[in-house]
Amino acid sequence: MSTNREIHLASRPQGWPTADNFRLVETEVPTPGPGQLVVRNRFMSVDPYMRGRMNDVKSYVPPFALDAPLDGGAVGEVVAGDAEGFAPGDVVLHGLGWREYALVDAKGARKVDPDLAPVSAYLSVLGMTGLTAYAGLLDVAAMKPGETVFVSGAAGAVGSMVGQIAKLRGAARVVGSAGSPAKVERLRALGFDAAFDYHDGPVRDQLRAAAPDGVDVYFDNVGGEHLEAAIGAMNLHGRAAICGMIAQYNATEPPAAPRNLALLIGKRLTLRGFLVGDHGHLREQFVKEMAGWLRDGRISYDETVVDGIERAPEAFLGMLRGENLGKMLVRL
Numbered sequence: 001m002s003t004n005r006e007i008h009l010a011s012r013p014q015g016w017p018t019a020d021n022f023r024l025v026e027t028e029v030p031t032p033g034p035g036q037l038v039v040r041n042r043f044m045s046v047d048p049y050m051r052g053r054m055n056d057v058k059s060y061v062p063p064f065a066l067d068a069p070l071d072g073g074a075v076g077e078v079v080a081g082d083a084e085g086f087a088p089g090d091v092v093l094h095g096l097g098w099r100e101y102a103l104v105d106a107k108g109a110r111k112v113d114p115d116l117a118p119v120s121a122y123l124s125v126l127g128m129t130g131l132t133a134y135a136g137l138l139d140v141a142a143m144k145p146g147e148t149v150f151v152s153g154a155a156g157a158v159g160s161m162v163g164q165i166a167k168l169r170g171a172a173r174v175v176g177s178a179g180s181p182a183k184v185e186r187l188r189a190l191g192f193d194a195a196f197d198y199h200d201g202p203v204r205d206q207l208r209a210a211a212p213d214g215v216d217v218y219f220d221n222v223g224g225e226h227l228e229a230a231i232g233a234m235n236l237h238g239r240a241a242i243c244g245m246i247a248q249y250n251a252t253e254p255p256a257a258p259r260n261l262a263l264l265i266g267k268r269l270t271l272r273g274f275l276v277g278d279h280g281h282l283r284e285q286f287v288k289e290m291a292g293w294l295r296d297g298r299i300s301y302d303e304t305v306v307d308g309i310e311r312a313p314e315a316f317l318g319m320l321r322g323e324n325l326g327k328m329l330v331r332l
Helices: 049-053 119-122 129-138 157-168 179-189 203-210 224-235 263-267 276-295 309-320
Strands: 003-009 023-029 034-044 075-082 091-094 099-106 148-151 173-178 194-199 215-220 234-243 270-273 303-307 326-331
Touching: 003 309, 023 309, 034 091, 034 119, 049 215, 049 234, 075 099, 075 119, 091 099, 091 119, 119 326, 129 215, 129 234, 129 276, 157 173, 157 179, 157 215, 173 203, 179 194, 194 203, 203 224, 203 234, 215 224, 224 234, 224 263, 234 263, 303 309, 309 326
Parallel strands: 148 173, 148 215, 173 194, 215 234, 234 270, 303 326
Antiparallel strands: 003 023, 034 075, 034 099, 034 326, 075 091
């Protein structure tokens, strides 16, 4: 193959992104230099954090550049390169998605075992989303056996893992919110003790009914009304791991924000934001434990797969609208 296709950021969105913010571009397949690999991507990830990188604002990572390919998690096969420790045919995980062929510095690639799990799993249950759930629940929020856990956006890639890990690690009760009746049913099938559709009424009221004895740990993927409801429901010394706030990623006005922050004082609550990149020290432990759960059939994961690089923007927009069950992936 001599032709490569990649998705460029054509313009910065105002509010909700549209297809016009993306451009499909044909280029040549890159040629590797010393210490570089050419990887034919097989799957790429679309994630909520990518929406923030489309804005030209200072953040924990640089914004995407205009008229240049976007990037993100991808897994693929090495097809060329001369880097120590790698050979053609190796399957590697790296950060240059949104393109069919990636020129990857060998130091930025990690070999994975395609015999342990399907390669797509390294972008979901065995990848960043799985580690995010594991680190956020067990390290950031320090969940203990016997506690009650509430997860917002619980049918997504991270949230669905949080609920299952909580049960496997001894949580007394796990409650999840989701955006459709089908997703609520899926959460119950995954072992959540209670689940509700946040469209059915105020989150505060539904959470009170689902967790009548209060919440000890809140894993936040949504923000806004969910965070306010969780603060109201949390028990003394409750902890919240703030992973994402997708409810406001496309807002053009500042959110009303939680109006009950004063409760943090009397309840002695802890709200802690985190980035999965700060928890790499847990990766070996996480992979070992998660692989064991998968092998024993004790944990399940969902993937929503869209085919073709040209449909990557469609997959990204669908993920923002909540059309995915579990991890949204693009198969190249």
